[in-house]
Amino acid sequence: MSGPLSSSSWLTIRVQFILAAVFVVAGFSKIVDPPGFAHQLHNYQLVPGIAINAMALVLPWIEVVCGLALFFGIARRSSTRILGVLLVVFVIALGINLLRGHPIDCSCFSTATVEKTEAERLRDMKWAIARDVGLLLLVAQSLSASRREERV
């Protein structure tokens, strides 16, 4: 990510707004239903049972706090980096389940259990990974721009 686009403040502001909006919406959808999110986390079969609830309670708030920080321009760089780490974790978690052929609901923007076939779930998981990779590109743009700003 270099060149005029990566450092354009016009673009960076919009990228940060999109990231903020996506994560605030995603976080709130889980905050309203922690048991539902804990259920979905359990379905990933990656988190030890003892840690599922704590993760279901705190993770959505990290998304919201980082999103709001980004929106209000507080600790922008750190918030963006944390969101980047979260996105990498999401991609790995979905990828592992995709590789082992275990269909799950992504639970990215809703904790409701939707009736779907296994094939539909696996297809949606691929789309979720693609979306997360797209968001990671936005994170990269935002980090690259803020690094340039610091240098100037």
Place this chain on the structure above:
Amino acid sequence: MKRRGSFWREAVVILAVSAVAAAASNLLAGPERKLRWIGSYAESGPAPAAKAPARPVSSAPSAAVTPSAGDGKEFPPHPDKAWVEISGDEVTALHARGNVLFLDARRSSVYRDGHIPGSRSMSVWEADIDDKVRQLFSEGRDQSAPVVVYCTGGDCEDSHMLGQKLYFVGFDNVLVYKDGFPDWQKRGHPVTKGDTP
């Protein structure tokens, strides 16, 4: 180096704010939204049966009475397995007996929208599940009598998890409705709405 230090400082603040917000939100949440910080799902899983655990001493009557009915089918206790799966036909026959306990393992909001008549709500994902299991235990029921648990069938494991919890307090005749509530509806059986069984 300075920037790295600032990142960790800000990251710690962000995590601390998130943890405090999560604690406050959970504290203010109603019973359906509340979650215990420490999960108790370690023992759950897709295994079809569990080894017999160390059982608590039960003060409840434990006479192994196997109810039988006009359908002729017997459901003996299975102390070596946490649960066994049964079909929709068997569930229909057990429900017709009228004296078999039915437990709904789905979320209570879903239970409210429609459940098997007579079934009690016992969502394994809600904070009061252990209290409900304890209450069931303290009712002094025959722990070897059949108890039917169900969720949404398919890959839903909630009923198996509830079966596991019941097994650990001494119920040794938990029957999991394999195809769950969707199958009940598909069969055109009656459905009750609301908070009460």
